[in-house]
Amino acid sequence: MSSYVDATSGAVDHCQLMAQQQPDLAADYYKIASSCKEKLWHQLTLTILDLVSKPTTTLRSTPEGTNSYLALYDKVVLSIDTKLNPLSLARIASYVAASLTAKTSDEKDTTAAKAVLENLLANKKDTLGTPATIFVQSKLSLLSLNADDKTKLDQIKTIVKSNGELLKEMIDARDTSESAIVHSAHYEMAMTYYKVVGPPESFYDQAMSFLNYAPLLETTDDAKTAYYHQLAVDLCLAALTGEGVYNLGQVVSTPVLAMLANTPESWLVDMLKACAKGQVVEFNTLTTQYADAIAKQPALVHRATAVKEKLTLLALVNLVFEKHSSERTLGFQEVADRLHIDILQVEWVIMRALSLQLIEGSMDQVDQTVSVTWVLPRVLDTTELQALAGRFGEWAVKVSKTKDYMQEQTPTFA
Template structure:
């Protein structure tokens, strides 16, 4: 197709859409102006903003076709070599997902075809854009599977899940190489971890979902998702943190801005449970759990993992008890531990052994004297109060070091003068 024909088709689309949808005429006229002036970068970013804007209601052309699809086919695809390739894949992704949200034109096959068509040009895309396109294709497949209501035990659903898993495993090493080499790496990281997170939500386990979700949240702007989307994401992260095996660092999620979307909602008790766990407050955790017993019974993961959650909070109480002690005062009696973690004294030995086996602490236990000498406690994210306490301890340590130095200088001088 000649450049003249391509340009004519693009401008015709802009003009017809501006006429058909007057409230969007200014945006279409702006796109047409950028196209005519061959300002490809500006056209790319304006198109990306347009198709990604949640405030714009999805429209159709005069023939009833998805307008984003026609925009992509008539305007973007013919000049795709001149566009930023990562932005191109983001536009393609937005268009593909719009096909799933367009009731009169819902078409998962066409949606996949758009991203697969982009991926055919992998050599030109570069690693960042190719990884972004593959991630979005994987997420698209999972979304189609979820919206279709298909059981995850059918042959086609299992095949889809396996394809997504292969994509994730193949691209994870590529992702690490983009960290310092791509100015828009956060966009790629966000897309990759969203796909991995969605996959893990479908197949488990919760601790794997939690790890991917934490990464996704760290690379995603709050403005990129709606309040409802953040609400569901924050709920899932809280449940995964509480029930996930080996997830003990509650501080990294308790301090996350995403959890503010649960403020004042029916799920805020999950934040309270996590906060109590992060502080090692067993009694506080039980108070919140008792006050929200009915809501907790509505969460199958919390019900089925009740004993594991109880164990986790007990171990976190031990970890926090050790952290609060000065480094020279970390020989703990079984009785003190029993009081803090709220278990009978005859169960303290098991608690200590469990903490040692999970490498939450290291040390030696004296079963005769019923004490444990702790040499190390797991590092974790601290809240402001814990950081303040640590700063105070550093100050006290500095004073002790200074006094020791003065003592050594004084006695060294005295010995030299003898």
Template structure:
């Protein structure tokens, strides 16, 4: 087979996309000279062009089937799919499959295409997982939640056996996992999966629109999730910067009020953004629970601020900090104890709470400054105690 002969499909697409002529030529030249890696890189670069994301464009499907896919040895062009790195091959096919669209028929065609590709890549676990995860996402997109969940679980069972795996696989797994939990309405699991997705996904690989949508959804999930009582990891993540200067910037402000347990600031942000909040059913439907949650955050902040040598707190300062009547403080502490975010002993007779442990959190610079003050105070006390012992019991110290 003369590999250097012009590939008709490439020539046809080149004429349709003259601005990509150099890229098409690079694919042709690299493949003709059996430089498979360079041909793959050229394909990856080509696929990034915006023209292939236009509605109705099917050029990548044609390119894969007529140029990349392996053909019989008798064909004038035999393709080079089997020469491509399996993980890159899987990623390329996933990009190609997006051109089938999101209609019911399009999703079916995409799944059928990916099933064929998956069969060829079965011997490479990472590549196979990438394809299976995309198939799971497509089933979820079509509303077949049980099928999507089943396929995701199958992938999870394979993943747990790997100590190290390509970051793209983990990224895909947590993306599909987050989409599944979002569909199921599980805010806590969506929050956890989304943060793990971001841990394996370069932020620059997401469009500005996707960053903003994910940042807002993460904020919403953090606030509404029943068992999440620290937002430090999200507040320190650069994805929240995408909401600055947008209509959703109030979400960042709201997150900060929760993280500080600042009820007055919470009321202020809620009032100033009442119209926007009314557009969020999750916030409106959980209004009462959110007020309880901000009070628990306020309790946690109060307990973190008390000195290490004075761990018994009266209900009175708790009532003042949480804006609750004193006779309701006991219920708030019981709720916090049941959530496992504080540990201690409560006295209903003395109206006190002896705290022994508070849930750790990711701290920002402001919290670090507080810890420095507390550490400085503790060092002074240690120094005074040491001097007292030296003066009063010199024979013991010596």
């Protein structure tokens, strides 16, 4: 006599019960049940992912009072988990874990959320594969960081470094959705870690990488809006105060900064743009105008000297960039006037710029000039691109005239 038991029977029964209890979600639950019966695992995966990715509209309680996502995971997903793509399974588990902390920071919910991911790592460590493992570890670490669990910082530090190296070694398939999902999960966790422990330049690097893989999309979700608003604030502060962060045009062009438009923090974007262009007068005006707001930002207060130095150096970089390549021998007085510093400070500023490799060239202390042969590459805005295009046009004209002159001066032989 056969002892075969259909593992999906309980899953189907659960879906049918939930369809009866939640009529507005009946279509989704019946679709999941149908996919289970017909063993359409890909369609089932897509339906579940779609359902659990919208907690504001689909997260409910079961008749027993259980979180509906957790019940779906326990009674349906785990019963057919061997049939699912490992990364899809990991994504479903992460949505379930997130739902347990979405509306409360209660420790019991956080513990339950961690348990979902910890059990997945423990029970499926041989079948998850590297991408899904990185994804789950990232989401689990993020839960600890958001719960302010300081006991996990050393462990998370190891995960940030080891998984970062693994991602670099993996074949670059950034244009695939699965690769983007894994990378964005890692970088979100990494930037959150560095926001907690510092330094700001490490947060900046990870945040920019996160935005490369998880670009900002239009959203009406209040939670997501608040999340990206805070990220924009943190990114501005990190760009201004981070050591070695000089290519500010990169962050200025990031769409996430638009989240600060018409908000009390919009001054941060104005300061960042002024610093990026080395506009000393405008930056100082903003500093005076928003002194009270700046005083409430510890990062700007504690690193005020570093920010001032960055502004001065970028003013020099912009001065050089605006010059034609044939006009890049600058007098100390011109530099002092542009940077709004005493002429006695010019030599130090130039030496500092040379040591940081913001410029290359040589300095003549006797004649008080600096000749620049190279300047830091940078992300250009529309106005700067138009100016550069104009220079290319002038260069093309000069080349054409030189060619004509050479042709005229070249003797012809019969």
